[in-house]
Amino acid sequence: MSEQIFTFKTIVIGPAAVGKSSLIRRFVENQFSLHYKFTIGVDFMSKVVDYEIGKSAKLTLWDIGGQERFKVLRRSFYEGTNGAIVVFDLSRAGTFSKMKEWLSDVRQAIEIDFPALIVGNKSDLIPEIGIVIDRNEIEQYSKKENTIYIETSAKTGDNVEKAFLELTQRMVQRCI
Numbered sequence: 001m002s003e004q005i006f007t008f009k010t011i012v013i014g015p016a017a018v019g020k021s022s023l024i025r026r027f028v029e030n031q032f033s034l035h036y037k038f039t040i041g042v043d044f045m046s047k048v049v050d051y052e053i054g055k056s057a058k059l060t061l062w063d064i065g066g067q068e069r070f071k072v073l074r075r076s077f078y079e080g081t082n083g084a085i086v087v088f089d090l091s092r093a094g095t096f097s098k099m100k101e102w103l104s105d106v107r108q109a110i111e112i113d114f115p116a117l118i119v120g121n122k123s124d125l126i127p128e129i130g131i132v133i134d135r136n137e138i139e140q141y142s143k144k145e146n147t148i149y150i151e152t153s154a155k156t157g158d159n160v161e162k163a164f165l166e167l168t169q170r171m172v173q174r175c176i
């Protein structure tokens, strides 16, 4: 067994129904359900990530759930964050601009700079419904915000592990 050094609080935020809970579930349990289950309160899960050969870190994953709507509750949720995954839905254009508000909200709330990853989820729907958000615009925004942009599908599992791994590696870099 490898020595476990770091524990990182990782928050998963963004508008409702973009797939935050589904991404966590796919990552932790490798499962997916199309049946929408509204997250009540805050959900916690954790997973140990091997971010390098022989090196692992524990992520505690904070699922914002029902607090999406209650701005006043967000601050306590954000406390102690080491990294953020900010999610929007590639099939609903409006979620991209809402996601931007989430990122600026969390950046305002946390004094210390932390790595963030922008996730465009539900990439499996693109062949069906087409591209509804300009990728250049997403890339430009991501660059400006000094984040990484990744497209995922919690449904197929595509890029999910990669997204969490990329963020873990950036969180580790802050500590060494």
Ligand code: GDP
Residues within 6 Å of the ligand: 015, 016, 017, 018, 019, 020, 021, 022, 023, 033, 034, 035, 036, 037, 038, 039, 121, 122, 123, 124, 125, 152, 153, 154, 155, 156
């Ligand atoms: P949350 O409110 O952000 O936590 O969103 P959920 O994880 O509860 O997902 C909202 C809905 O979108 C559910 O019906 C999911 O099954 C569905 N969903 C989540 N991720 C994906 C995905 O990658 N592809 C597709 N097609 N549906 C997804």
Ligand code: MG
Residues within 6 Å of the ligand: 020, 021, 022, 037, 038, 039, 063, 065
């Ligand atoms: Mg949820």
